[in-house]
Amino acid sequence: MSVLIYTEINKGRVKKASLESVNYGAKVAELLGTEAIAIVNNADAAQLEEIGKAGAKTILSLKNEKIGSDSMLISAAVEQAAKAHNAQVIIFAFDITGKAVAPRLSARLKAGLVAGAVDYPTVNGNALEVKKNVFSGKATAIYSIGSATKIIALLPNSFPVKSGDNQAKIIDWSADLDAIKPRIIVKEQKSNATGGMVPLPEAELVVSAGRGLKGPENWGIVEDLATALNATTACSRPVADMHWRPHHEHVGQTGVAIRPNLYIAIGISGAIQHLAGVNGSKTIVVINNDKEAPFFKSADYGIVGDAFSIVPKLTEAIKKFKANQN
Amino acid sequence: MKILVAISNVPDTTTKIQFSDGDTKFNSAGVTYVINPYDEWYALVRALELKEANLAEKVTIIHVGLADSEATIRKGLALGADDAVRIDGEGPDAFFVAAQIASYASANGYDMVLVGKETINYNGSSVGGMIAGLMDLPYVSLATKLDVSGNKATIEHDMDGGTQVVECELPMVVSCAKGMAEQRIPNMRGIMAARTKPLAVVAATPTEALTGIVSYSLNAGRTTCKMIDESSIDELVNLLHTEAKVI
Numbered sequence: 001m002s003v004l005i006y007t008e009i010n011k012g013r014v015k016k017a018s019l020e021s022v023n024y025g026a027k028v029a030e031l032l033g034t035e036a037i038a039i040v041n042n043a044d045a046a047q048l049e050e051i052g053k054a055g056a057k058t059i060l061s062l063k064n065e066k067i068g069s070d071s072m073l074i075s076a077a078v079e080q081a082a083k084a085h086n087a088q089v090i091i092f093a094f095d096i097t098g099k100a101v102a103p104r105l106s107a108r109l110k111a112g113l114v115a116g117a118v119d120y121p122t123v124n125g126n127a128l129e130v131k132k133n134v135f136s137g138k139a140t141a142i143y144s145i146g147s148a149t150k151i152i153a154l155l156p157n158s159f160p161v162k163s164g165d166n167q168a169k170i171i172d173w174s175a176d177l178d179a180i181k182p183r184i185i186v187k188e189q190k191s192n193a194t195g196g197m198v199p200l201p202e203a204e205l206v207v208s209a210g211r212g213l214k215g216p217e218n219w220g221i222v223e224d225l226a227t228a229l230n231a232t233t234a235c236s237r238p239v240a241d242m243h244w245r246p247h248h249e250h251v252g253q254t255g256v257a258i259r260p261n262l263y264i265a266i267g268i269s270g271a272i273q274h275l276a277g278v279n280g281s282k283t284i285v286v287i288n289n290d291k292e293a294p295f296f297k298s299a300d301y302g303i304v305g306d307a308f309s310i311v312p313k314l315t316e317a318i319k320k321f322k323a324n325q326n
Numbered sequence: 327m328k329i330l331v332a333i334s335n336v337p338d339t340t341t342k343i344q345f346s347d348g349d350t351k352f353n354s355a356g357v358t359y360v361i362n363p364y365d366e367w368y369a370l371v372r373a374l375e376l377k378e379a380n381l382a383e384k385v386t387i388i389h390v391g392l393a394d395s396e397a398t399i400r401k402g403l404a405l406g407a408d409d410a411v412r413i414d415g416e417g418p419d420a421f422f423v424a425a426q427i428a429s430y431a432s433a434n435g436y437d438m439v440l441v442g443k444e445t446i447n448y449n450g451s452s453v454g455g456m457i458a459g460l461m462d463l464p465y466v467s468l469a470t471k472l473d474v475s476g477n478k479a480t481i482e483h484d485m486d487g488g489t490q491v492v493e494c495e496l497p498m499v500v501s502c503a504k505g506m507a508e509q510r511i512p513n514m515r516g517i518m519a520a521r522t523k524p525l526a527v528v529a530a531t532p533t534e535a536l537t538g539i540v541s542y543s544l545n546a547g548r549t550t551c552k553m554i555d556e557s558s559i560d561e562l563v564n565l566l567h568t569e570a571k572v573i
């Protein structure tokens with residue numbers, strides 16, 4: 001028996017969401033009295049050590065150039081590992097890879113999937129009960145997984161990453177993928193121009209602005225605040241639709257759903273579809289010149305006033321605070 | 327080329343969410359239902375565009391659900407789909423839905439199955455990948471552009487920190503996100519035509535339940551917003567540090 005955790009390397013690092021999955025998987029293994037095994041492709045020694053420190057007792061280390069980002073091949077490799085190590089529970093991050101692979105594996109193994117878990121499971125007989133957000137963050141549902149093999153895809157940023165002094169046993173492992181012909185041919189890769197910021201889904205601090213900023217030429221004050229905080233920038237949908245900001249910054253129901261520790265919303269009215277993508281944030285600050293703006297009802301802190309005068313002041317105050325901390 | 331577009335029937339985005347039966351069921355009383363926005367704006371509209379460009383012969387919509395979702399299916403027909411299928415059944419989970427669609431698509435020879443990137447009620451992003459797993463087909467998720475030439479699709483889709491352009495031979499399954507097409511409003515002619523377009527009702531295939539929902543609870547909204555005066559911005563920074571502990 002084991003808990004198998006899918007992890008991956010992106011841009012030279014173990015993905016933060018993968019480390020969260022290892023932490024989570026280690027807890028689930030403890031709960032079930034079994035072993036936490038991570039699987040990773042093309043990791044170097046330092047990366048393997050990091051996965052171990054996050055709590056994996058064993059790491060299945062693959063060196064396979066064929067797998068790439070192909071969900072069919074990733075799914076097949078994890079399926080073989082799950083069978084070889086008799087996995088009761090398989091953990092993914094509910095990120096771009098997890099959304100492509102976990103459902104496929106669920107259908108192949110007839111393993112019930114909870115897509116976007118926000119808490120640790122509880123045991124109820126042979127079933128596991130797991131919470132996840134539903135209705136775009138307006139409610140939570142407790143799902144029960146009754147199948148013999150169970151898959152949990154953990155919503156990123158649900159728990160802070162913890163690193164200990166565990167040393168994993170590394171097993172060089174190979175998946176037999178010869179029979180699978182890759183059917184998806186990658187023609188081109190493009191990186192989002194994030195100017196060195198943490199990518200939005202992983203960001204703990206986010207500064208976001210809306211139509212209240214009046215035009216793309218005014219984003220300097222938003223970027224200055226983001227830089228002072230070391231935060232990532234985001235925007236509301238009309239802002240992306242009007243091409244004031246790139247599409248990958250669009251948060252909300254139709255854009256990216258995020259749950260940073262701090263979300264600062266500037267000149268955003270707080271429409272329900274916008275809230276659907278940000279209401280999981282730990283703390284929300286709203287800056288709006290209309291004291292009736294609906295966003296204040298979903299905020300922790302609010303300032304009523306003109307963004308063009310408040311935001312530069314806030315940037316200065318943050319800089320002063322940071323200077324005093326050093 | 328024949329395209330099958332899966333549509334889900336979901337509460338409108340502005341719905342006030344409530345539960346019944348001791349918080350074990352979604353309370354649909356008085357709720358307005360719509361086609362799941364991703365299924366409609368992106369998957370269905372793109373399929374229709376491909377047909378209009380003579381790159382697809384037929385666009386069928388498929389819905390797994392009970393008779394009360396027929397108004398939603400008719401809206402899909404009004405937008406321009408050729409015909410529709412309703413698999414008559416309600417399952418406990420995404421796997422049930424995926425199993426029904428996979429079984430219909432396999433039996434009826436579709437070259438492409440399009441789904442929206444997720445539903446706005448269960449937010450699972452699961453049905454497309456499950457269909458692909460059941461049919462052993464390639465799956466491209468979170469696609470923002472989709473073009474077809476002969477039996478090959480070229481797709482741009484989101485990756486971690488960027489995008490990827492891929493090519494794939496049909497048949498395949500694609501989940502569709504923003505960027506792929508623009509929302510359309512059905513016109514009068516479409517609405518009239520939809521009334522007489524074929525809507526087949528097919529019995530559900532028995533499928534094992536892998537998961538089920540035990541109970542629901544509403545997420546507590548934020549109750550009080552602390553208002554801070556523009557003249558005391560330092561106070562906000564202090565609160566973010568000492569009270570919220572986020573900086």
Ligand SMILES: Cc1cc2nc3c(=O)[nH]c(=O)nc-3n(C[C@H](O)[C@H](O)[C@H](O)COP(=O)(O)OP(=O)(O)OC[C@H]3O[C@@H](n4cnc5c(N)ncnc54)[C@H](O)[C@@H]3O)c2cc1C
Pocket residue numbers: 209210211212213235236237238239250251252253254255266267268269270271272273274277287288289290293305306307308339363
């Ligand atoms: C199905 C559906 C899905 C949608 N998905 C999304 C989504 O994913 N994300 C999203 O964001 N929206 C989404 N929307 C759109 C959403 O309903 C709103 O229209 C949108 O969020 C409004 O953007 P905004 O707040 O930037 O603009 P507005 O609503 O125009 O608000 C601008 C705000 O700026 C304030 N303001 C103006 N000037 C100043 C100033 N000088 N200083 C300070 N404040 C100022 C105003 O008081 C106002 O509150 C969706 C809509 C639908 C129907």
